[in-house]
Amino acid sequence: xxxxxxxxxxGRGAMDYRIAEVDGVELCATRWYDNxxxxxxxxxxxxxxxDLAKRWSSKEKTHVHxxxxxxxxxxxxxxxxxxxxDMLISLYRINIRSVKYYMKIIFHLxxxxxxxxxxxxxxxxxxxxxxxxxxxxxLTFRIDVAKSLLQSSPPPPPVQRGRPSxxxxxxxxxxxxxxxxxxxxxxxxxxxIDKDHEAREIDPYLLNYSLSNLSADKSLLGExxxxxxxxxxxxxxxxxxxxxxxxxxxxxxxxxTTKAFAIGHHVNxxxxx
Numbered sequence: 628x629x630x631x632x633x634x635x636x637x638g639r640g641a642m643d644y645r646i647a648e649v650d651g652v653e654l655c656a657t658r659w660y661d662n663x664x665x666x667x668x669x670x671x672x673x674x675x676x677x678d679l680a681k682r683w684s685s686k687e688k689t690h691v692h693x694x695x696x697x698x699x700x701x702x703x704x705x706x707x708x709x710x711x712x713d714m715l716i717s718l719y720r721i722n723i724r725s726v727k728y729y730m731k732i733i734f735h736l737x738x739x740x741x742x743x744x745x746x747x748x749x750x751x752x753x754x755x756x757x758x759x760x761x762x763x764x765x766l767t768f769r770i771d772v773a774k775s776l777l778q779s780s781p782p783p784p785p786v787q788r789g790r791p792s793x794x795x796x797x798x799x800x801x802x803x804x805x806x807x808x809x810x811x812x813x814x815x816x817x818x819x820i821d822k823d824h825e826a827r828e829i830d831p832y833l834l835n836y837s838l839s840n841l842s843a844d845k846s847l848l849g850e851x852x853x854x855x856x857x858x859x860x861x862x863x864x865x866x867x868x869x870x871x872x873x874x875x876x877x878x879x880x881x882x883x884t885t886k887a888f889a890i891g892h893h894v895n896x897x898x899x900x
Contacts, residue, residue, distance in 0.1 A: 634660035639682065640693030644674040657698050665699065672698035715742045719769055741769055 629643040642659040657667045657674055661682070680695040721734040745768045752762045763771065 628656070628658050631660075631664050634658070634664060639691075640695065642674065642694070642696060644696075646673070655698070657696055659696060659699055661693070667698045667702060669698045672696065672701065674698075712739070712742060715745075715765060719766060741772065744768075744772075 628645055629641075634641045634643070637660070639661055640659075642657060644655055644657045646653060646655050648654070652670060655669050655673045657669070657672075659665045659667070674696050676697045677694050678697065678700060679692040680700075681690050682693055683689075684691045716735075716738045720738055723730055723734050725731065742765070745763075745765050748768065749762060
């Protein structure tokens with residue numbers, strides 16, 4: 628294509644162009660000289676169609692008409708839209724501080740979409756003959772869009788800092804948390820007094836005979852320790868007053884349990900002899 632010096636020698640209105648085909652699409656590159664060189668690339672306009680543009684000539688001190696291609700004409704008529712869009716975006720731009728470049732691109736696209744949506748909204752209001760004072764401003768339009776996005780889904784529950792309390796855990800699980808249980812004596816009475824471990828009744832005469840004679844049934848002698856333990860603990864629990872002090876009752880149960888284990892150990896020694 629012609630250089631700037633060549634177009635300058637030809638004067639204002641001089642132009643040059645080249646046509647190329649890329650992926651089945653024809654592209655027309657135009658270089659036109661006015662006060663300076665203007666380069667345009669278009670898939671719509673070629674350089675066959677031209678019109679006359681009115682320009683002021685400082686040399687002749689009057690207006691002159693120069694040749695101008697259609698691609699330059701369309702550019703001059705529509706280039707203000709880009710400047711207007713940049714101006715509207717700059718009014719209420721989403722400011723974000725981030726070292727990640729793509730975050731700025733994403734929020735710029737959001738601003739671009741909001742401005743284009745507002746311009747389309749104004750066009751529809753004009754077509755429906757809505758009064759200008761009833762048309763939302765750009766700021767009000769952006770606020771309404773933000774509110775609709777926030778109300779589209781329920782807000783998440785607030786996150787509380789620190790260790791969760793028992794009340795918060797109870798509310799979360801919809802269950803109540805019982806207080807810490809009291810210490811259980813060892814061995815636990817629930818294991819020895821339940822229905823599956825109930826001691827069998829034995830004739831006292833047979834029991835005395837078994838203790839005095841080592842030739843008695845060994846299985847009977849093995850259960851003597853359990854009989855003493857169960858009977859001792861049952862007697863202690865039944866005779867205690869319900870209003871008795873808790874610590875005193877636990878000490879008595881532990882003492883009776885110790886005596887029962889001692890008797891059972893003595894019986895086992897007799898059995899081994």
